[in-house]
Amino acid sequence: MTTIEPTITPLVVPVSLDDDDAADFRAYGELNRRICDEQVGLPDLAPDAAQMLPDWQDDTDSLDLGFVARLDDEIVGMITVSFAQEAEAHAAELDLLVPEAHWGRGVEDALLARAEAEARARGRSLLQLWSLHRPKEADRMLVPRTGWGRIPATPLSDLAEANGFVLEQVERNSEFDLRSDPAPLRTALDDALAVAGADYRVIEWNMPTPPELRDGFAGVLARLSTDAPSGDMDFPEEAWDAERVVRRETRLLGAGQAVSVVAVEHVSTGELVAYNELLIAADRTGVTHQFGTLVSKDHRGHRLGTIVKCANLLRWRELMPDSTVVSTFNAEENRPMLNINEAIGFVPVSYAGGWQRAL
Template structure:
C-alpha cells in the first residue's frame, strides 16, 4: 500500500554534477524547469543544475538550504530557502517546487512548513515566496497591495493565502525577439543619447568586470536593493564592494555562462549611474535573461534606462546571434521601465506574484 506521508530530507549539494552524490541536485535542476513549464509554459525561466550549483557552493553573500520530499523513494517535490547574509536581513526567500502530478497529496504543505521552520531556525521574521501565472483572465483575479497589476489564482497562490501570506506585488515577465528589426533599437538609442547629452557616456564590457570598474559597479549594484520598486517587500540593503563583485562573477561564469554589461558613466563625477546585464547559459542558442537594470535615483529623467537597455541589446545581437529572445521581469508599478520595454518591442508572456508573511 502506497503512503502519501512524505519523507523530507536535506538536499545534498555535491562538489560537482559528476560526483557520486549529485543525483539529487541534478533532479533539482530538472524539477525547477518542469515546474516553470507546467505553470507558465516557459521552462527556460528556470536555471538548470549547472547554473545553480556555484551559488549553492558559495555562502559568502547568501545561504541556500534545500529539502527533498519523497513518497516510497520517489522524489515528489522540493523546497529551497535563501537567506541574505547581511546582518540586518530579516527575510527568508522560499521557492516551492511540487509538480502537478504530486500536488494535493499534502506534499506542498509539508514542504512549506519545513521551509518556514528553517527560516525561523535562522532567526528570520519575514517569509517571502513567489508564484508564476499565465497571462489569462480567470474567475478569481488577485490584485496586490501596490494596486498595480492582477494575476489569476493558482494552486500555489491559494496555498500561500491559506498559510497567511499577502500578495504584495505583481511583476511582469516580458520577452524581446532578438531577430526582430534592429531599427527601433538604434533609433531609440540615438534619441536617448542626444537627450542625455555629453555628461553621460556608455561603458560596456563582458564579465569579469575590468578592475578599474569594480568599485563603481559595486556601488551601482548596491542601489538595486534600495532603488528598485519593491512595494512593501522586506529586502535588506545589500553591501557591495569590489570583492563581492568578483565573487558574484565567479559564480555566474563558473557555469559557462556569458554576461554582457552596458553601463552609463556620469562624466563630471566619474561615477557609474546606470547599468543593464544580459546573461546566457552555456547553450548559446537558448533564452537570454536580463538580470539587473537600474538607474540611480539622482540621475533619473535623462533616459539612461533606454540607453543601457538599447546599447546592451544591440551589443548582444552581435555577441550572441543564435539566441532567440531576451526575458525580463519588471514590477507592474515600474511604469518608466515598462514604457521603455514596450517602446523597443518587449511583450508580456507571464506574470509573477510576490507574497510575504511576517512572523
C-alpha cells in the same frame, strides 16, 4: 486525493554534478524547469543544475538550503530556502516546487512547514515566496497591495493565502525577439543619447568586470536593493565592494555562462549611474536573461534606461547571434522601465506574484 506524509531530507550540494551524491541536485534542476513549464509554459525561465550549483556552493552573500520530499524512492517535490547574509536581513525566501501530479496530497504543506521551521530556527521573522502566473483572465483575479497589476489565482497562490501570506507585488515577465528589425533600437538609442547629452557616456564590457571598474560597478549594484520598486517586500540594503563583485562574477561565469554589461558614467563625477546586464547559459542558442537593470534615482529623467537597454540589446545581437529571445522581469509599478520595454518591442508572456508573511 489521499493526503500522504512524505519523507523529507536535506538537499545535498555536491562538489561536482558528476559526483555520486549529485543525483538529487540534478533532479532539482530538472524539477525547476518542469515547474516553470507546467505553470506558465516557459521551462527556460529556470536555470539548470549547472547554472545553480556555483551559487549553492558559495554562501558568503546568500545561504541556500533545500529539502527533498519523497514517497518511497520517488521525488515528489522540493523546497528551497534562501537567507540573505546582511546583518539586518529579516526574511527567508522560499521556492516551492511540487509538480501537478503530486499537488494536493499534502506534499506542499509538509515542505512549507519544514521551510518555516528552518526560517524560525535561523531567527528570521518573515517568509517570502514567488508564484508564476499565465497572462490570462480567470474567475478570481488577485491584486497586490501596491495596486499595480493583477494575476489569476493558482493552486500555489491559494496555498499562500491559506497560510497567511499577503500578495505584495506583481512583476511582469516580458520577452524581446532578437530576430526583429534592429532599426527601432538604433533610433531609440540615438534619441536617448541626444537627450542625455555630454554629461553622460556609455561604457561596455563582458564579464569579468575590469579591475578599474569594480568599485564603480559595486556602487550601482548596491543601489538595486534600495532604488528598485519592491512594494512592501522586505529586502535588506546590500553592501557591495569590489570583492563582492568578483565573488558574484565567479559564480555567474563558473557554469560557462556569458554576461554583457552596458553602463552609463556620469562624466563630471566618474560615477556609474545606470547599468544593464544580459546573460546566457553555456548553450548559446538558448534564452537570454536580462539580469540587473537600474538607473540611480538621482539620474532619472535623462533616458539612461533606454540607453543601457538598447545599447546592450544591439551589442548582444553581435555577441550572441544564435540566441533568439531575451526574457526580463519588471515590477508592474515600475512604469518608466515598462514604458521603455513596450516602446522597443518587449511583450508580456507571464507574471509573478511576490508574497510575504510575518512569523
